[in-house]
Amino acid sequence: MLSRIASELSKEGGTLVLLHGNADPDALASAYAVQSSFPDVTIGTPGGLDRLSKLLSAALDIKSQDDFADVRRTRILILDTSGPEQLDAKVDLSNAIVVDHHVKNEKWSGAKIYHVDDGKSSCSEIVLELLKAAEKSVSREVALALMYGILTDTGYFKFAKPGALIAFSDLMALHDIHMDEAMGLIGVDIDISERISQLKGAQRLKYWKIGDYIVATSQGSAFEASVCKSLINLGADIAFVGSQRGQEFRISARAAPALVRRGVHLGKLLGNVGSETTNGGGGHPGAAGITGTGDVEAILNISAEHAMKALRELGSSRN
Ligand SMILES: [Mn+2]
Numbered sequence: 001m002l003s004r005i006a007s008e009l010s011k012e013g014g015t016l017v018l019l020h021g022n023a024d025p026d027a028l029a030s031a032y033a034v035q036s037s038f039p040d041v042t043i044g045t046p047g048g049l050d051r052l053s054k055l056l057s058a059a060l061d062i063k064s065q066d067d068f069a070d071v072r073r074t075r076i077l078i079l080d081t082s083g084p085e086q087l088d089a090k091v092d093l094s095n096a097i098v099v100d101h102h103v104k105n106e107k108w109s110g111a112k113i114y115h116v117d118d119g120k121s122s123c124s125e126i127v128l129e130l131l132k133a134a135e136k137s138v139s140r141e142v143a144l145a146l147m148y149g150i151l152t153d154t155g156y157f158k159f160a161k162p163g164a165l166i167a168f169s170d171l172m173a174l175h176d177i178h179m180d181e182a183m184g185l186i187g188v189d190i191d192i193s194e195r196i197s198q199l200k201g202a203q204r205l206k207y208w209k210i211g212d213y214i215v216a217t218s219q220g221s222a223f224e225a226s227v228c229k230s231l232i233n234l235g236a237d238i239a240f241v242g243s244q245r246g247q248e249f250r251i252s253a254r255a256a257p258a259l260v261r262r263g264v265h266l267g268k269l270l271g272n273v274g275s276e277t278t279n280g281g282g283g284h285p286g287a288a289g290i291t292g293t294g295d296v297e298a299i300l301n302i303s304a305e306h307a308m309k310a311l312r313e314l315g316s317s318r319n
Pocket residue numbers: 026027080101121122123153
């Protein structure tokens with residue numbers, strides 16, 4: 001299948017690569033590797049690039065375009081996109097090659113070629129195999145991009161399948177790329193005002209111990225979600241960070257992933273706090289928020305009470 005895709009991409013007329021909306025580094029790295037290896041490849045991003053992809057594109061000077069209406073190419077190659085609804089563009093599937101690592105999706109069955117390998121942690125690994133099948137050499141820049149795609153799609157190897165580590169180590173060895181270079185490819189420096197908010201959040205921290213668990217609250221004036229994450233990194237299991245603006249308050253909440261796996265749902269929890277206090281709360285299991293009118297300290301305390309009750313019901317032991 002991969003050698004058939006390689007021979008299609010080598011034919012005349014060029015290829016328009018399309019990526020899912022808010023394209024992530026795995027998608028962009030995959031497209032860049034194809035662009036560097038096959039003739040006349042344009043990268044189209046109908047739904048734009050996400051924050052990290054913008055940094056990756058700046059770091060490696062990867063050219064892509066949101067608007068490709070004027071681009072005339074013989075074939076379309078869709079990468080890293082789990083379904084047509086993720087594409088933000090209408091395409092003629094009968095002329096499209098789809099390469100993906102998500103679960104097989106019947107909606108792609110109309111494609112000219114559909115290569116899906118959900119045994120892979122990233123699309124970058126599949127594209128690396130494609131380049132090998134086509135006997136293309138992998139430049140240092142392409143290697144770095146694919147490594148970054150693998151890193152970000154596996155949560156820095158936390159969710160990596162064995163193949164991701166093998167592909168990554170092959171790329172390291174190929175160009176003598178060290179781990180710190182691959183990991184530091186994108187400078188995600190946190191702005192000083194955000195770091196000061198995190199430090200102030202730690203300064204104003206209150207916490208409660210419930211068995212083996214810790215619930216923390218804090219107050220600030222900005223970056224509530226980022227302060228929450230830093231409190232979780234400091235050791236809290238659940239963190240609530242709020243700010244007051246006149247009569248209005250805003251609170252962000254985060255829970256450690258292990259607690260989410262045990263059934264804690266902060267979105268529901270803050271939904272309950274909201275209906276008790278006639279404010280609007282909700283969100284995901286591990287990340288939620290509540291906004292409204294009232295005293296932020298009072299709402300933080302009520303939220304912490306709810307969290308402590310949830311933890312007691314869970315049983316106080318981590319195991
Ligand atoms: Mn991916």
